Amino acid sequence: MAEPTTLTDRDGTGTAPALAPAPAPTAARPPTRRRRRPSAIRLVLRVIAVTYVLALVALPVATVVRYTFADGLVPVLEVLTSPDFVAAARLTLVVAGLAVVVNTVFGVGVGILLARYEFPGRRLLNAVIDLPVSISPIVVGVALILVYGTNGWFGPALEQAGFQVIFAVPGMVLATVIVSLPLVVREVVPTLEEAGVEQEQAAQSLGAGGWARLWRITLPTIKWALAYGVVLSLARSLGEFGAVRVVSGSVAGQSQTLTLFVNDAYQEFGPDAQRAAFAAAFVLMLVAVLFIVVITALRPKEKR
Template sequence: MVSWRHARRLVVVGYLVLLVGWPMSLVVQATFADGLDTLARTLGDPAVRSALGLTVVVAASAVVVNTVFGVGMSLLLVRTEFRGKRVLSALLDLPLSVSPVVVGLAIVLAYGQDGWFGPALEDAGFRVVFALPGIVLATAFVSLPLVIREVVPVLTEIGTDEEQAARSLGAGAWPTFWRITLPAIKWAVVYGVVLTMARSLGEFGAVKIVSGNLEGATQTATLLVEQRYQDFDQGAAYATAFLLAAVSVACIVVISFLRPEEKP
């Protein structure tokens, strides 16, 4: 007789298989239906290579921005007391609750040709909307909380004893951070970076609004998947989607195996 504990496990596994495993397996099956021919043909397409290259640049840029900002903001939230702290913490979760399409429209209203800052920036020779900066800005916004929400609990758990001991011995703020704080939160930072990378690779809604979706110029891989699918080039759409998913899953799996187990 199946116990209640095993029944719950079966329900959870079945749910994950139906929600994630089965759809992803269909993408893999469609990608390799003709062996490696579809994948090779897709990678040989200059538009696909351009979209993949742009996606990597955008994702890497968003990761750098959100890692620096995320660690700094985490230290501010955990190590500093100030008025409005709870409001700020709640605002940091805004990208998770607001539709990416709304984010894209907000960026256009702020930095577009008729926006608040757009005309002044374009007069200075710096274009945001329908260019790389706008795509990076939109991607960084939607993945903003991921590093912070990984680092804040770890900072709270480790406390300040070691940091205070280092300062009492004469260590400055930067040596204390590099030698005490960062090693203690490194795996939280790494996992936040991986989640940010995965989120950035798959961003669609906000990027579609701010990019202009120009093939070979501002078209990212997710936008290319939509275009090729609508153009009935489903092989290229499936192959590109497979590449994006494979990179994200591989990063998460590798980090999960490398991350040391927490001691009870």
């Protein structure tokens, strides 16, 4: 067996045996994954999922499109230019637009309050915000009538002042605001909590006031979450039916939104009424598809 070599100092004394150089490390190869063939259970589950989605979504949508254009494009254009449809579309945009503005201001303010401050009743406020999600829109409409109706708590005083809420646009806006209340708040609060308060505290230490911090730090931080919540709120407002049906009266040309237009036209007899219902439903579906595209584009990458 070969003896280990020794190193010699300048004075000629021997030192400890020299160690052999360590072998160079080799790069680890990533483990190769074999593609597993889908088992019979996976194939069955996929078929069930696809069939369920097709039956629940694709089939009704295709049916509406088929009946909408069954007689060609001209009857559809006649419906879309009719006075009742135009009035319903205009009222829908007004009610949904006002509701989104109110919910945006409320959502930003309450979101900052819940994410930045501790105060008595914070948990109660947090629970009340989610209340419209858990109760029926019909209950919301009935509650508004009990509060603002002719025999309600504030109804007589408001009528004496010449301000009508129920069976008028204010009641429809109020009902839409309530049913879409949590959508903006629930998008803003997690973003504010994740961002923290360091930037705002630094700006405050440099002399920035509350409004300056809001416009230059808070709003840019939550801009995408706010846009996402606004789109959700607008989509929910345009499609609201139950609460608006209770408080509006659904008078054609006066207090009838697009969803009420579809319901009332479909309940009438005759091919013209049916055609009008399908045409309005087709328009609402197109708007829904547009909102899905916008929401997908605004959704953060980590949530996709």
